[in-house]
Amino acid sequence: MLVQRLRPYSSSVFGEISQLAVTHGAIDLGQGFPDYEGPRGMLDRAREAIATGVNHYTSPQGQPELRAAIVAERARHLGEQYNAATEVVVTAGATEALTAALLGLVEPGGEVILIEPYYDSYPAAVALAGATPRTVAMIPDGDGFTLDLDELRAAITPRTRLLLLNSPHNPTGSLLTAEALRTIAELACEHDFLVISDEVYEHLVFDDVPHVSIASLPGMRDRTIVVSGPAKTFNVTGWRLGWALGPAPLIHAVRAAKLYLTFVPPSPFQPAIAYALEHEQEWAAANREALRRKYHLLSNALRDLGFDVKRSAGGYFVCADVGTDGTAFCRDLPARLGVAAIPVAALSHRTDWNTLVRFAYCKQDATLENAIVRLNA
Numbered sequence: 001m002l003v004q005r006l007r008p009y010s011s012s013v014f015g016e017i018s019q020l021a022v023t024h025g026a027i028d029l030g031q032g033f034p035d036y037e038g039p040r041g042m043l044d045r046a047r048e049a050i051a052t053g054v055n056h057y058t059s060p061q062g063q064p065e066l067r068a069a070i071v072a073e074r075a076r077h078l079g080e081q082y083n084a085a086t087e088v089v090v091t092a093g094a095t096e097a098l099t100a101a102l103l104g105l106v107e108p109g110g111e112v113i114l115i116e117p118y119y120d121s122y123p124a125a126v127a128l129a130g131a132t133p134r135t136v137a138m139i140p141d142g143d144g145f146t147l148d149l150d151e152l153r154a155a156i157t158p159r160t161r162l163l164l165l166n167s168p169h170n171p172t173g174s175l176l177t178a179e180a181l182r183t184i185a186e187l188a189c190e191h192d193f194l195v196i197s198d199e200v201y202e203h204l205v206f207d208d209v210p211h212v213s214i215a216s217l218p219g220m221r222d223r224t225i226v227v228s229g230p231a232k233t234f235n236v237t238g239w240r241l242g243w244a245l246g247p248a249p250l251i252h253a254v255r256a257a258k259l260y261l262t263f264v265p266p267s268p269f270q271p272a273i274a275y276a277l278e279h280e281q282e283w284a285a286a287n288r289e290a291l292r293r294k295y296h297l298l299s300n301a302l303r304d305l306g307f308d309v310k311r312s313a314g315g316y317f318v319c320a321d322v323g324t325d326g327t328a329f330c331r332d333l334p335a336r337l338g339v340a341a342i343p344v345a346a347l348s349h350r351t352d353w354n355t356l357v358r359f360a361y362c363k364q365d366a367t368l369e370n371a372i373v374r375l376n377a
Helices: 004-009 013-024 040-051 064-078 094-105 121-128 149-155 178-191 248-258 269-279 281-304 326-337 365-376
Strands: 088-091 111-116 132-141 144-147 160-166 194-198 224-228 242-245 317-321 356-360
Touching: 004 121, 013 326, 040 269, 064 088, 064 242, 064 269, 088 094, 088 248, 094 121, 094 160, 094 194, 094 224, 094 242, 094 248, 111 121, 121 132, 132 149, 149 178, 160 178, 178 194, 224 248, 242 248, 269 281, 281 317, 281 365, 326 356
Parallel strands: 111 132, 111 160, 160 194, 194 224
Antiparallel strands: 088 242, 132 144, 224 242, 317 356
16 A cells, blocks of 8 residues: 555656557657757767676766766856765766655655645655655746745745755746845755755756856855756756765765665766766757757747747746646647647646646657647647
């Protein structure tokens, strides 16, 4: 019998919608995975690693080559300095990094603040840790969304141990403002709680807007765990690699929990990602520009259909208000028009999001154009 704390998470909306897409031969704009490959040089390195025997246990902390590449790329990209020996751990995907951080740093009964709507693994990871979630809403801001800072202040209690943020934000595509990051930092220092900053879309911010990590703000270096990974940057969502960066005591806690989840991350992909971080940044920049164009292609099409399309600052997703029950809309869409999308209501417990639907644009142009033709039907 499933334990009580995991019963709300026994199934995933992503699995349900993807299965509907398969059943009805629909174009899957629900789950956030590209249908085109990452850089050839990186893929060749993975093939070479498999062929030359890099298929067994390696360091549970991650191969030294990859850890060195992670901290070097962070320094080039953001000017932030981390120690490859003590301040980074490689995990089996960013989700494991997040989960291990919660397991290693939050005692049962502690409170974790989540920004709602959220990626569906967040509340499940909080439940695994035996912690209590408290949610703070994104609220309308013109044609996009911003964080409700008043609600954030009200959500903090003496039991608050950690806040989990994500920018660019999934599912809304919003970028947290400088004011929001500064306020979170000030509150974290004032009330002495930690922050997990999910930055998996850090290289997919549009319009040359610089990515800003909360770890760079005053007082935050020693209380922030930065979670990222190559899946979205280099189109390898199935490789299941991620990492956590932070001060040595926090990373020690993440590593201690991670040891008993997967022990080691996938071995043959680590040299390939180390290569990509060093040599494939031009590919990543070109892909970011392609995604910006794909976002406008799909957004304009949804707008032409009469939907209220929300602004996205980066990442993989655009949200549209379909003016009706979004959950029913998404369950019906694969069979009715041959397209799949995700209801944002499934990523929140509030009713504010019931008419909002998330579409993924991280697809080939031909895939998007085919989906647009179907939606126009």
